[in-house]
Amino acid sequence: MSTIAELMTHDHRACDHDFARAETLAAKADWSGAAEALDAFARALNAHFDAEEQHLFPAFEAATGMTHGPTHVMRAEHRDMRDALERLQAALRAQDGDDFAGEAETLLIMMQQHNMKEENMLYPMCEAHLARVQDELCTLLSQALAAEHTA
Amino acid sequence: MSKAKANPGLAYEDTPPLSAPLRFFLTAPLFGICAGLVLIFGDDVLSSRWTPGALAVVHLFAAGFMLQVMVGALQQILPVVAGARFPAPMSIAAISHVLLLLGASGLAGGFALGVVDALIGGAVLLVTGISVFLVAGLISLLRSPSLKTNSHAPRDLRLALVGLGVTAVLGLILALTLGAGLSLPLPLPTVVDMHAAWGWLGWGGTLLAATSWVVVPMFQITPGYPARFTRWWAPGVLAGLVLWSLAHALETKVTGMVLGVALVAVFAAFALLTLHLQSRTRRSTPDAPFRAFRGAMGAMLAGLLALSINLVHDADHWSVLAGVLILHGGFGGAISSMLYKIVPFLAWLHLTQAGVRAPNMKKLLPDTPVRQQLRLHLAVLLALVLAVFVSALGPLAGMLMVLEFGWLLFNLVRVLHAWKSAREADEPLRARPS
Numbered sequence: 001m002s003t004i005a006e007l008m009t010h011d012h013r014a015c016d017h018d019f020a021r022a023e024t025l026a027a028k029a030d031w032s033g034a035a036e037a038l039d040a041f042a043r044a045l046n047a048h049f050d051a052e053e054q055h056l057f058p059a060f061e062a063a064t065g066m067t068h069g070p071t072h073v074m075r076a077e078h079r080d081m082r083d084a085l086e087r088l089q090a091a092l093r094a095q096d097g098d099d100f101a102g103e104a105e106t107l108l109i110m111m112q113q114h115n116m117k118e119e120n121m122l123y124p125m126c127e128a129h130l131a132r133v134q135d136e137l138c139t140l141l142s143q144a145l146a147a148e149h150t151a
Numbered sequence: 152m153s154k155a156k157a158n159p160g161l162a163y164e165d166t167p168p169l170s171a172p173l174r175f176f177l178t179a180p181l182f183g184i185c186a187g188l189v190l191i192f193g194d195d196v197l198s199s200r201w202t203p204g205a206l207a208v209v210h211l212f213a214a215g216f217m218l219q220v221m222v223g224a225l226q227q228i229l230p231v232v233a234g235a236r237f238p239a240p241m242s243i244a245a246i247s248h249v250l251l252l253l254g255a256s257g258l259a260g261g262f263a264l265g266v267v268d269a270l271i272g273g274a275v276l277l278v279t280g281i282s283v284f285l286v287a288g289l290i291s292l293l294r295s296p297s298l299k300t301n302s303h304a305p306r307d308l309r310l311a312l313v314g315l316g317v318t319a320v321l322g323l324i325l326a327l328t329l330g331a332g333l334s335l336p337l338p339l340p341t342v343v344d345m346h347a348a349w350g351w352l353g354w355g356g357t358l359l360a361a362t363s364w365v366v367v368p369m370f371q372i373t374p375g376y377p378a379r380f381t382r383w384w385a386p387g388v389l390a391g392l393v394l395w396s397l398a399h400a401l402e403t404k405v406t407g408m409v410l411g412v413a414l415v416a417v418f419a420a421f422a423l424l425t426l427h428l429q430s431r432t433r434r435s436t437p438d439a440p441f442r443a444f445r446g447a448m449g450a451m452l453a454g455l456l457a458l459s460i461n462l463v464h465d466a467d468h469w470s471v472l473a474g475v476l477i478l479h480g481g482f483g484g485a486i487s488s489m490l491y492k493i494v495p496f497l498a499w500l501h502l503t504q505a506g507v508r509a510p511n512m513k514k515l516l517p518d519t520p521v522r523q524q525l526r527l528h529l530a531v532l533l534a535l536v537l538a539v540f541v542s543a544l545g546p547l548a549g550m551l552m553v554l555e556f557g558w559l560l561f562n563l564v565r566v567l568h569a570w571k572s573a574r575e576a577d578e579p580l581r582a583r584p585s
Contacts, residue, residue, distance in 0.1 A: 016369075109492065112370050113231060119301075120304070124300050128299075
């Protein structure tokens with residue numbers, strides 16, 4: 001069984017690959033291919049956010065009693081990234097290559113600085129506080145990620 | 152872990168105000184401009200690494216441009232990567248910025264004009280500025296939670312700070328030797344070599360590597376660095392530097408040379424591995440900063456080759472060539488390309504956090520001026536390399552360098568203007584009663 005950090009970090013990279021595929025196709029002005037790839041990325045990203053917001057963060061908050069700590073910040077960043085994703089989707093609908101490239105660059109950096117905080121701080125903190133329920137939580141998280149990826 | 156300690160620098164309010172890192176990024180290019188001016192007006196600056204002009208240029212570059220950007224960026228990245236919260240971040244930024252600015256200027260001015268008091272005063276101010284930053288960094292790191300992570304970046308950032316401390320102490324000793332007649336137990340060139348090696352590898356190289364462990368795989372979407380490599384690289388470099396310094400101090404020439412070659416090889420391995428990973432990026436449209444970062448790794452490798460030749464063949468031009476390639480081509484290129492990502496993103500982040508509708512990064516800083524400035528960077532590197540062999544080209548390289556850093560500054564100021572315009576455009580909207 002993998003740890004929380006391994007599972008969630010692996011999913012970050014999977015999302016990155018979906019993102020890169022959409023960016024590649026949009027750069028080639030293959031808009032239908034890019035739309036499909038961006039849909040896959042949006043599903044993966046939302047599945048990841050939902051898994052965290054519905055399973056991981058509540059477990060962390062229950063174990064530590066911190067509801068205004070790091071998870072609060074991560075939820076706010078999820079909101080910012082959902083907004084950024086909407087702007088990326090709007091650029092794609094408008095088939096505006098420049099706008100798409102700019103919004104993609106912005107979302108990528110936003111996403112990666114968020115991932116850095118989670119991978120270096122939050123996930124290790126979760127592992128420290130949730131050691132007793134780690135296996136159970138990993139099963140739940142894997143199911144949430146898998147189910148929503150294919151939805 | 153106590154609950155108080157369990158809330159590291161993740162809060163929005165922990166992001167230091169934009170002006171904290173930005174002041175370093177905006178004053179850094181001024182040192183590049185000054186380095187260009189020294190090349191224009193100095194005599195045969197690049198004929199040897201011991202000319203007053205060369206010493207001034209190296210310090211304008213390393214203790215000016217590079218140190219400014221690195222200290223500014225660390226205040227931003229330590230909270231994110233290591234959960235370290237700086238105490239009183241604005242005061243620390245203000246104090247360390249002024250001290251580093253005056254210190255590097257005094258030191259370089261002292262070298263260029265042969266003014267001993269400026270040299271010593273500059274060195275003391277510089278070391279004081281570095282100490283303020285290091286003590287604040289140390290406090291923040293001691294307060295940060297110790298977490299078990301798979302990434303070696305947080306540990307290696309700490310090791311780079313050790314490298315900075317050693318470089319600063321050796322530099323101060325050298326300034327006091329040159330300026331105040333402090334007598335050294337070792338020959339002066341030996342201590343100069345140690346100072347340079349610790350600055351290049353212990354501080355700059357280790358910081359670049361620690362940053363790359365994170366930046367290359369995540370932002371350029373490449374495979375990660377192998378864990379075995381990142382586990383051993385920085386501690387290996389540090390241990391190698393300690394042993395090499397001892398061998399140098401004890402004048403065991405062969406051991407020193409073997410360790411020197413080993414250190415060069417270890418750094419080359421980092422540059423080669425980075426180039427290899429970057430060639431496997433999943434991003435299909437490598438932009439100018441990405442290409443510039445690869446170019447910087449190439450320049451580092453060429454610099455290492457020159458350094459290796461210098462180990463066996465001690466002619467003046469090899470060490471100057473190595474310095475040009477590593478400092479301007481390697482660190483200069485990598486730092487410029489990172490600045491082009493960091494500054495627009497920080498502007499975007501601060502607008503977004505203030506609830507302002509932020510233009511995307513490429514609207515804050517379009518690709519074209521970035522691409523043009525980075526092309527000029529390559530042209531300057533070429534001119535510098537030629538000037539090492541044809542000294543008459545020195546002033547031309549200097550003029551191009553003034554343009555290069557002036558343009559870098561102009562591009563960064565552009566972001567600031569776009570940031571201000573976005574805020575002003577948003578104000579009437581926010582002033583409207585809801």
